[in-house]
Amino acid sequence: MALIAILLFPFWAAAGSTVADTSKAQGHDAAGKKGFNAGDMILHHITDSHEWHFFTIKKKDGSEWHAKLYLPVILYTPGEGWSFFSYHKLHEYGSYKGYQLDDQHHIVRSDGKKFFDFSLTKNVAQLLLSLVLMVILFVSVGRRYQHRGTAAPRGLQNAVEVVVVFIRDQVARPLLGHRADYYLPYLLTLFFFIWINNLLGLIPGAANVTGNISVTATLALLTFILMMAGSKRDFWLHMLAPPGVPAGVLPILVPIEFLSNVVLKPFALLIRLFANMLAGHLIILSFMSIIFLFAAMSLAAGIGASIFSVAFSVFVYLLELLVAVLQAYIFTILSALFISETGATHSHDHATAETKH
């Protein structure tokens, strides 16, 4: 943890120092803007970015001052190696070390070559923040268990314990039986990782990490790997050579079974979390946009719309708090379910499952 903090520090410091002189650089950028574009605003908020933008102050002379952090850019072009610089450089010079920004502010190579972007973007920065937060939170709770042993839980221990016991007794043990202890650390980490990132995403100005398809795809990929790693012969036999099915149906049934069991299940996981978290943000941002769209028409309409918009936003926000924990739970329980399905040995597992109950 400390290592990561030390590694990150120079970037943050470097990024921070660029804040002051962005005012000049941003002036011409904002001047081109005409009115309020809801689509752009929403897209800007939900997509990943190489800078962390907090707010903008409009000055009297029409120029804007953006409170934002430029994040480190890490690029790799096969054959040319790694490039490593602050996003500020691209902003200031237009092109830097063979890379430049296109008209949509995406990084491209000046010579059009293919390259890979491993930058510490806004989402990555927030993931690292969530890492630090989770480690501090749970390691301190873990240490307390080590010191206090079997004594009654206190403070934060209570909050964590309820969830840990819930995941263990309601998710892992009923679904995974005797394999529960092996998968429990993964399921607990998964649940808290999603939940905490969902909640962090609700903070205004923060990145919506779990509403990003790359993040949910990675988590689904991990579940997929565990599904495949723990799969037993029975699972494949039942799927690829189902007993008691007429031979004529097999060419239709087997691909469908294969698709639904191996491909669609983890895919549904990644889409469900991504879509849910994205949708909540879209709705809130849309309500916010309504205020500005109406305000552009007239002041009274803006005020009227704001009452309606704020009320609905608060409602959706509260709903999102529920969705945050609900989606974390759904992702976790479905992961456990899918892992248990591929790892079930039929004649044997039912017997052990029954003796357990």
Added chain:
Amino acid sequence: MELLQPGLGLMFWTLIVFLTVLYILRRFAWRPILNALDQRESAIDQALKAAERTRQEMANLKSEHEALLQQARQERIAILGEANRAKERIIAEAREKAAAEAARLMEEARRDIENRKMEALVDLKNQIGNMVVDVAEQVLRHQLANRQEQEELIRKLTADLTRN
């Protein structure tokens, strides 16, 4: 559309972050927490079992206690009964002994009286004898003068004797 395309860089960093969190939390959080929970659960289980055992023991002790009390009560009744019977026996015996003693005393008294009477009779007879001897002496002293008178006297005396 950018929104729906997973980016390699972000996936890479997500993987790194998630696996780091998984590793650290597994080692420093989940393992101690789950172990402590297991320990606490077994401790609670044992405590409950111990409480149940103690309760059972208490119940046993109580019933033992009750049995002892019952036994003591019965023994008391038995002892009291025994004492009562002994008392009655002793009283009866005493009464019998007293009656026997009284009878014996009466008997003795009667025998005493009898004896005294006999003694008195013997004494009387002796005295009479002596008186007879005295009379006879006087007669004897008196007689020698007159044979007739002598015989007369004897006859008279004899008549007296027989009258007695």
